[in-house]
Amino acid sequence: MWRFILRRLGFFVFTLLLTSVLIFALTRVLPGDVARVLLGREAGEAEVAALREELGLNQPLHVQYVEWVRDFVTGNWGLTFSRPAQDILQLVGQRALNSARLAAITMLIAVPLSLLLGVIAGLTENRLPDNTISVLTLSVVSLPEFVTGIFLINILALELRLFPASSAVSPSATFEEALPSLWLPALTATLVLLAYITRLTRAGVIEELKRDYVRTATLKGLPYRVVIVKHVLRNALIPTITVIATSTGWLMSGLVVIEFVFSYPGLGRLLTFAIDKRDLPLIQAIVMVTVMVILVANFVADLLYAILNPRISFD
Amino acid sequence: MLFFLLLALFGPALAPYTENNQSSPPREAPSTAYPFGTDYLGRDVFSRVILGARSIFLTAGVGTLIAVVIGTFVGLFIGYQGGLLDEVVGRFIDAFLALPALLVALVILGIIKNVDFAPGSWQAAVADQSVLIVIALVYVPIVARVVRSSTLDIKTREFVQAAQIRGEARLYIIFREIFPSVVPALVVEASLRFSYAIFLVASLGFLGVGASPPTPDWGLMVSENRGGLYQLAPWALNFPALAIAVLVIGVNLMSDGVKRVFQKSG
Amino acid sequence: MSETPGTVLHVANLGISYRVGKQWIRAVREFQIEVKAGQIYGVVGESGSGKSTAATGIMRYLAANGRTEPGSVIELLGQDLAARSARAMQDVWGRCMNMVPQDPAAALNPSIRVGEQVAEIVRRHEKVDRDTARARVVAMLRRVRLADPETIFDRFPHQLSGGMQQRVVIAMALITSPQLLILDEPTTALDVTTEAVILDLVRDLIAAEGAGAVYVTHNLGVVAQLCERVVVMYAGEIMEDAAAADLFARPLHPYTVGLLKSVPRLGQTKREMALQTIPGRPPSLTELPEGCVYAPRCPLAIEICQTKPPLETPAAGRLVRCHRWQEIAAGAVEVAYEDGGGAIASAGLEARSPLLHAAEMTKHFAVSRSLIEVLQGVTPTPVRAVDDVSLHIQKGRTYGLVGESGSGKTTLARMIIGLENPTDGSIDLLGVDLAPTVRTRGREMLAKLQMVFQNPQNSLNPYLTVGQAIRRPLMTLRGMARAEADHEVERLLTAVNLRPEYAARYPGELSGGEKQRVAIARAFASDPALIICDEPVSALDVSVQAAVLNLLARLQEEHDTAYLFIAHDLAVVGYLADYIAVMYLGEIFEVGYGSDLFAPPYHPYTEALVSAIPVADPTHQSERIRLSEDVPSPRNLPTGCRFHTRCPRKIGAICEDEAPPWRDDGDGHYIRCHIPLPELTALQKSLLPDHERDA
Numbered sequence A: 001m002w003r004f005i006l007r008r009l010g011f012f013v014f015t016l017l018l019t020s021v022l023i024f025a026l027t028r029v030l031p032g033d034v035a036r037v038l039l040g041r042e043a044g045e046a047e048v049a050a051l052r053e054e055l056g057l058n059q060p061l062h063v064q065y066v067e068w069v070r071d072f073v074t075g076n077w078g079l080t081f082s083r084p085a086q087d088i089l090q091l092v093g094q095r096a097l098n099s100a101r102l103a104a105i106t107m108l109i110a111v112p113l114s115l116l117l118g119v120i121a122g123l124t125e126n127r128l129p130d131n132t133i134s135v136l137t138l139s140v141v142s143l144p145e146f147v148t149g150i151f152l153i154n155i156l157a158l159e160l161r162l163f164p165a166s167s168a169v170s171p172s173a174t175f176e177e178a179l180p181s182l183w184l185p186a187l188t189a190t191l192v193l194l195a196y197i198t199r200l201t202r203a204g205v206i207e208e209l210k211r212d213y214v215r216t217a218t219l220k221g222l223p224y225r226v227v228i229v230k231h232v233l234r235n236a237l238i239p240t241i242t243v244i245a246t247s248t249g250w251l252m253s254g255l256v257v258i259e260f261v262f263s264y265p266g267l268g269r270l271l272t273f274a275i276d277k278r279d280l281p282l283i284q285a286i287v288m289v290t291v292m293v294i295l296v297a298n299f300v301a302d303l304l305y306a307i308l309n310p311r312i313s314f315d
Numbered sequence B: 001m002l003f004f005l006l007l008a009l010f011g012p013a014l015a016p017y018t019e020n021n022q023s024s025p026p027r028e029a030p031s032t033a034y035p036f037g038t039d040y041l042g043r044d045v046f047s048r049v050i051l052g053a054r055s056i057f058l059t060a061g062v063g064t065l066i067a068v069v070i071g072t073f074v075g076l077f078i079g080y081q082g083g084l085l086d087e088v089v090g091r092f093i094d095a096f097l098a099l100p101a102l103l104v105a106l107v108i109l110g111i112i113k114n115v116d117f118a119p120g121s122w123q124a125a126v127a128d129q130s131v132l133i134v135i136a137l138v139y140v141p142i143v144a145r146v147v148r149s150s151t152l153d154i155k156t157r158e159f160v161q162a163a164q165i166r167g168e169a170r171l172y173i174i175f176r177e178i179f180p181s182v183v184p185a186l187v188v189e190a191s192l193r194f195s196y197a198i199f200l201v202a203s204l205g206f207l208g209v210g211a212s213p214p215t216p217d218w219g220l221m222v223s224e225n226r227g228g229l230y231q232l233a234p235w236a237l238n239f240p241a242l243a244i245a246v247l248v249i250g251v252n253l254m255s256d257g258v259k260r261v262f263q264k265s266g
Numbered sequence C: 001m002s003e004t005p006g007t008v009l010h011v012a013n014l015g016i017s018y019r020v021g022k023q024w025i026r027a028v029r030e031f032q033i034e035v036k037a038g039q040i041y042g043v044v045g046e047s048g049s050g051k052s053t054a055a056t057g058i059m060r061y062l063a064a065n066g067r068t069e070p071g072s073v074i075e076l077l078g079q080d081l082a083a084r085s086a087r088a089m090q091d092v093w094g095r096c097m098n099m100v101p102q103d104p105a106a107a108l109n110p111s112i113r114v115g116e117q118v119a120e121i122v123r124r125h126e127k128v129d130r131d132t133a134r135a136r137v138v139a140m141l142r143r144v145r146l147a148d149p150e151t152i153f154d155r156f157p158h159q160l161s162g163g164m165q166q167r168v169v170i171a172m173a174l175i176t177s178p179q180l181l182i183l184d185e186p187t188t189a190l191d192v193t194t195e196a197v198i199l200d201l202v203r204d205l206i207a208a209e210g211a212g213a214v215y216v217t218h219n220l221g222v223v224a225q226l227c228e229r230v231v232v233m234y235a236g237e238i239m240e241d242a243a244a245a246d247l248f249a250r251p252l253h254p255y256t257v258g259l260l261k262s263v264p265r266l267g268q269t270k271r272e273m274a275l276q277t278i279p280g281r282p283p284s285l286t287e288l289p290e291g292c293v294y295a296p297r298c299p300l301a302i303e304i305c306q307t308k309p310p311l312e313t314p315a316a317g318r319l320v321r322c323h324r325w326q327e328i329a330a331g332a333v334e335v336a337y338e339d340g341g342g343a344i345a346s347a348g349l350e351a352r353s354p355l356l357h358a359a360e361m362t363k364h365f366a367v368s369r370s371l372i373e374v375l376q377g378v379t380p381t382p383v384r385a386v387d388d389v390s391l392h393i394q395k396g397r398t399y400g401l402v403g404e405s406g407s408g409k410t411t412l413a414r415m416i417i418g419l420e421n422p423t424d425g426s427i428d429l430l431g432v433d434l435a436p437t438v439r440t441r442g443r444e445m446l447a448k449l450q451m452v453f454q455n456p457q458n459s460l461n462p463y464l465t466v467g468q469a470i471r472r473p474l475m476t477l478r479g480m481a482r483a484e485a486d487h488e489v490e491r492l493l494t495a496v497n498l499r500p501e502y503a504a505r506y507p508g509e510l511s512g513g514e515k516q517r518v519a520i521a522r523a524f525a526s527d528p529a530l531i532i533c534d535e536p537v538s539a540l541d542v543s544v545q546a547a548v549l550n551l552l553a554r555l556q557e558e559h560d561t562a563y564l565f566i567a568h569d570l571a572v573v574g575y576l577a578d579y580i581a582v583m584y585l586g587e588i589f590e591v592g593y594g595s596d597l598f599a600p601p602y603h604p605y606t607e608a609l610v611s612a613i614p615v616a617d618p619t620h621q622s623e624r625i626r627l628s629e630d631v632p633s634p635r636n637l638p639t640g641c642r643f644h645t646r647c648p649r650k651i652g653a654i655c656e657d658e659a660p661p662w663r664d665d666g667d668g669h670y671i672r673c674h675i676p677l678p679e680l681t682a683l684q685k686s687l688l689p690d691h692e693r694d695a
């Protein structure tokens, strides 16, 4: 068990380091002169040189990298570049909270619903319910988030006026304040996850149904319900834990688009904003936080999977 | 699907107006003259949708193709070679796969966009095709992993061992003995990648890091006509969005079909 | 229906069809069987004969695309099941009839404790509470002779060995004392020593329970040793049905005759008599012959066989489906297949010049270390797959290697061919020291060593034609030009009894036996001095297997090629090999000429192995030497004699402490045991069937 955890933890750190190198390369090396990028074309030479000095850009790259990592780890994330300058740690924290709310609601709706749909589709393979669900997940719900988002705005907000069309709440709004404007983006995100989890659950159920132990269980004279619930679902649903975890990656990138569509002040909106404003330090921080969330989700899922699945032995 | 492919090929001939012709009255409702209406600059939406088909196909298609070719090579080699090489490259691939493609693409493109390259330099040329290159880049590890795992499986087959016993060269074994058996999985994966690539191109365009205005990019068109403009000219947004929807669904159904065919025969 | 007392199962006119595309394929036609209490009824046939379909059909459990034809009668204790819905079957399944399937690992739910999997069947049908159920299960696990049933109860399937899993499944099938038991090849996935133990168990338990049983198998030996009555199936129909004793003594159907003669009996060798072979292959169910389904392969087929023969009753308790059974019964015609009679190999066994000498071959597989172990400096013990094994192969002779799974026989072969890099050891081929792996061996050496693999499904590249597959070694290893090679391909195909047109075909169009012939042709293409055959017939049906064995023997005579022939089936090895080595846990324990191995003194392991083989002769009562325990893990080898944990003749502490010495029985027969040979001889009886001993 410990060996397993250690291995997963090693992978976690490795991926994080790799990401940090990548993002560092992207933001420090690729643009060439970072100070110039930050200040824009019109800035004077002296100004650029001063900034370069201030940012420590004249030091060798690996020194810069180590410093950057150290600052990040110690929570010394600095200020945003775009004016008014804000404390990045605080800003990111606040927006991350907003995104977490949205993500939580989405997961709460999407996970049970898609598991249900996936199981139904799997049990009725190639019959009407399955075909209906499959066509739906293949088509309507696998559209890019901004397309579904916009259609939902058109129909539910503008035509039916059920929800507000924009979710541009104050970034510091409390949960109760934000809730009404959360439904529509959550619904959009749900549709995206729905397709993904449903299809994988369906595949899992179909695969398990073909196994010999299903025949054994049936030939014991157990009622169909018991065969399915006790024998099949137990095996079919364990892997979906991993699926749900990997879907956090989807959700994260989905949120970037969705928050953009709905102008919801979450982490994703902050990222598009930072990119727009060429705010390199802010981009770095957001990417690192996002990747960390994804990796933690994966790590937890691996652990859960290992605990729930007796086939994995820990020695 | 086929319909869109034809559009992409013959789009320029079919479009009644050029993409940036602003001669028409702005925000005209759809009519026989402007089947999809005109946008806020007076450009014919119908023409722009038709012309946009080509760019999305080209970017997603070529991007996928490059990823498939490179990914196949990488996957075949590390899968066959195994050992330390596989271990190291495999770890990198795994790490890379933990990062969502859209996010990676968004950040890379967002940063490239803000860098000024000297016009005419090779960097500028690369930056011009950045969406395509980024798509290729993010999909290489995914394709490589699929190819690698099926290579690992086929490598243990006895006909490969028979070739080793004959003292065949590594390249012969990889391409003549193993590669054909990888193809079915590869085709399934490629069609899947293509459908995601379209998804990605559209999303990136929408987020404003893909094509830059005034290119007739569907995602960009949706984005341009959002917000306050929407109420005034819903058609300018709805038609490109619809085009994306139809295309994505089409490609999805196609890739699902491809999968069924190959799983049956396999 | 007519029903004699004591009848448990009465099946008549059973038809089962599967829908494939738009077609209904009739997999089983006019099947009938009558099983009495306490009786084990064998159903034998090759793959595609419909035997398993018939068995699951009796259970009324068919795949979604299957159906029971109208008019079928399935009566269990007088109740008709044929028309019952799956829902209505739920009270029959698990209570009145149970099934023991082929692969116990797949049949058990991997994520539920095995005890619970047995207990739920008790709770479902006997409505008892959890504690009572648990007690019942533990008692049942003890009855199937599982040591420590309390602990086993809480294990997951993957924590048990194959033999233990099969016991659990048997416990599951018997715990509700059903009247009928269907066993579908329950021992096929097991090693022969484990199989023997399980067969004993099945025999004893069924006798004790008084249940009726249908035992489906392809193995005639198992039928002979276990079953009271047998029905022989072919292409979905009954060919013959009789009491086991009658069937083996006086078969009436040409197919039965062919089957019995094409299986090598223990002790039979190519030097005495070639195996009879049944030509052709079973028909595809989509295009069955018009008249007798067996006509295309039957040596007695005449005009009338173009009409369908009825199922007749030649004597009370016998059935046969053949137009000519009277003539066969009267001895008026002889069912003579190809081959048979003459010996294939020339008689002499004089020593030939040495070809290959592998010395002190050793292969240890490293076990990967965890980070903690690396930090602690712990080096886990490696898996010692092959340990210090030497062997000599002579020119043009067959060196047989037998052993159960885990014995290291395949690893040894892979080291010799150069696919596995040995940890230690050296190989000398015709006086030249061989480099360790194929990558480092020269062209000339590569050409001298070739291999035929086990699985015909995988041994040919599905995307290359037969011609391309055979041509390649001709061009790379013998440097032939294209035209010359094409010509040679034709010659090779003819040599393995395939028509030259086969060159243009893809492996997908070939049957298993045909693929294996192509693989043999490919191995012979480089004109090798030694071919390693790794279980070349174990994936083939018996009627096809004989032809491949004869082919191998004949090609050896023609080309003077030596074989290293590896198999788990002692009878098959005995038929083909001149010299045999018995491996167990990475070491050789006995070597000798074929005939030496089948007479005392045996090594205690060989003795157990031979006695475990089910002999295809119901009159033969084999001395039962059964190995308890499972094979120890090669990661954790027993000290002293590696066989001591299971050895029935173990003589005491010396076996646990000291590695046994090699003892020379003369004539190249060596045994590695602490017991001196005269004592062994005194302890042991000959295990061969009587007729073989006399011969």
Ligand code: SF4
Pocket: C253, C254, C255, C292, C293, C294, C295, C296, C298, C299, C300, C301, C302, C304, C305, C309, C321, C322, C323, C324
């Ligand atoms: S009916 Fe004719 S072809 Fe069929 S088994 Fe009898 S003799 Fe042979």
Ligand code: SF4
Pocket: C604, C605, C641, C642, C643, C644, C647, C648, C649, C650, C651, C655, C660, C672, C673, C674, C675
């Ligand atoms: S040495 Fe002992 S344990 Fe080994 S085979 Fe001989 S008697 Fe049995």
